[in-house]
Amino acid sequence: MKTLKRLDVDKVTAAIEADAGQALPGLREALVEAKAGRFAQIHTPEQITKRRGRPQGSTQAVTKEAVKLRLDADVLAALCASGDGWQTRINDTLRASLALSGKVKTHPVG
Template sequence: MPKKTDAEIAEFQDALLRSAKQAVEGNYARVHTPEEIVRRRGRPVGSLASTRKSATTIRLDEEVLAAFKATGRGWQTRMNNALKDWLKTHQLI
């Protein structure tokens, strides 16, 4: 374990003194129960999207996938919306 520098020790001591002063003044941190800390996985209950989603595997041209991924976070939703828009103007056989 690397040795702490004098500046790091001084910073820790200052933070500790601030915390003690806040406690004396009655400013306590809120304590969370384990139930509040647990993060749920998956889609949030009561989320805005009312449609159900299904996981699937699909093979796409690299250029199509790269173009959607280049748009950043949410690219899968944008791809889904593009497919829904396409369905509005095309008939499936």
């Protein structure tokens, strides 16, 4: 902890970004927080949701399963280009399609 208090945030940021070959958004802020001792904190689901910018009430009790899915390149490019949350939108689209055929229930919006 004593080492972090003497940390030169600007020098470390410059060194890491030089090594990465690009600017790293949020790096300087993360180093400032670490230097101030604000790291390894426990966060509530509400704090995480707020930090990620997701709508309140969007956290679900249902766990999701990681899968490997092969998509056509143009479909994947279009989905990724739609911005953050594209995987959730895929899930919502699949759920809506399956709900129309009566194979799954729809989740209430909230």
